[in-house]
Amino acid sequence: MMEKALLPGLTLPELENYVKALGEPGYRARQISEWLKKGAGFEDMRNLPGSLLDVLRGSAIAQPASILSRQRSRIDGTEKYLFSLQGDHTVEGVLMRYRHGLTLCLSTQVGCRMGCAFCASTLGGKLRDLRAGEMVGMATLINRLCQPERVHNIVLMGSGEPLDNYDEVLRFLNLITSPDGLNIGARRISLSTCGLPEEMRRLAREGLPVTLSVSLHAPNDTVRRFLMPIAHRVSxxxxxxxxxxxxxxxxxxxxxxxxxxxxxxxxxxQARELARHLAGMLCHVNLIPLNDVPERDLRAATPQEVAGFRQALENAGISATVRREMGADISGACGQLRAQYLKNPVGPMWKETSP
Ligand code: SF4
Structure with missing residues (x-):
């Protein structure tokens, strides 16, 4: 059976070709695109003829993501989503409320094969790459839910290594920054990588000035190899x-x-050692008080350790901040909501948690 087309993963010219191939006038593409931007499904597209909708339903998917669960923090309004995708797969997303606007954290793969010791997303390995249309679908769905506000910033920091799914992530970046899509400026997008040099250099040349966020987590190769298997390949x-x-x-x-x-x-x-490596570089260090990861027997640093580490970096002239913990009552480490669901699927749920 032919795989259905994921319409949110098509550019407007590609969508035009698609509807023309169905014998429809090109302007239908603009109508469909306006709906897709709103995170709509075929049932919402009331200005399209029923005959076209019937054909589309048979050959294409308008909204590849649906929400299985949504938890909202009573502390700061952070919302954590579990999305259901084709093939019975699930991935997480998080919506955070910052002063500079709503920030949506998305996944780029189901699971991850990078094996970082502190990360629950990698425990079952990588199951598959996400497609650009799925990532766009999740973004438009959440953007629709948060009206009259809108998603201002996107961070690719959920499960998966974005640069290990390079082509689909690049397509996503082009779609989400397009005026035909959600039109989110590249400067308001951060891409988090465990550090794949070849792909990082390739990304730099794409003309999309997204912020590169590099998971470093260590002051030297020895510690990094202990935490991140990628460090055996990349010094x-x-x-x-x-x-x-x-x-x-x-x-x-x-x-x-x-x-x-x-x-x-x-x-x-170790902070001083890190500072020596970063001296002279246009950079910033984001210190993250880790959530305990019981599966890996790793414990959070104490508040005193966090403060001392930051001070040592600043004394050495390295700009550093401590990331505010968002949704402390619901989050746990990345990947834990999905892990809980896989252990005990409970169907759609909405939960507001107390501190
Ligand atoms: S931290 Fe990122 S790259 Fe490392 S295993 Fe987790 S999802 Fe993968």
């Missing part, structure tokens, strides 16, 4: 060289993510 020197190139080509500062883990990477000496 810190190779990674930081690609980061310098990215900053130079895009003129965007690179953000380094650093989850502070008690007894592993949170000592003041």
């Amino acid at each position: 810190m020197a190779q990674l930081l060289s690609a980061c310098r190139d990215y900053a130079q080509v895009t003129r965007r500062r690179v953000v380094f993510e650093y989850a502070l883990i008690h007894g592993v990477n949170a000592a003041v000496d």
Whole structure:
């Protein structure tokens, strides 16, 4: 059987070709595109003829994502979603309320094959890549739900390594920044990677100045190899060289993510070592107080360790902030909602949690 086309994954010219191939006038593409931008399904497209809708239902999908569960934090309004996708797959998404607007965190793969020790998303490996149309579908669905507000920023930091799904992620970036789509500026998008130098350099040349957020999490190769298997293939020197190139080509500062883990990477000496590596680079360090990951026996650094680490970086002239914990009452580590659901599927649910 032929696979159905994912309409949110098509550009407007591609959609035009698609409707023309069905014997319809090209202007129908614009009508469909306006609906897709609103996260609509075929049932909403009331200005299209019934005959066209019948054909479309047989050959295409308008909204590839649906919401299986939605939890809302009573502390700060953060919302955590579990999406259902084709093939009985599930991925998570998080909507955070910052002063600079609503920020949506999306996944790029079902699971992940990178194996980072602190990450629940990788426990079952990678099941499949997400398609651009699925990522656009999740974004438009959430944008629709948060009206009259809108999604202002997107971070690709959910499950998956975005650069391990390069072509579909690039297509997503082009669609989501397009005036025909949600029109979210590239500068309001962050892409988080565990550090694949070749793909980072390729991305720098795409002309999409997204913020590159690099999961560093270590002051040297030894600690990084303990936490992140990718470090066996890519040394810190190779990674930081690609980061310098990215900053130079895009003129965007690179953000380094650093989850502070008690007894592993949170000592003041390690902060000084990190600062020596980053000296002179256009960059910022985002310190993350890790949520405990019981599956991996990793514990969060203490508040004193977090403060001391940050101070040591700043003393060495490296800009650093501590990430505010969002949705502390609902989140846990990334991937935990999906893990809970896989253990105990309960069907659609809405839950508001108390601190
Ligand atoms: S932190 Fe990111 S790259 Fe590492 S295993 Fe988790 S999802 Fe994959």
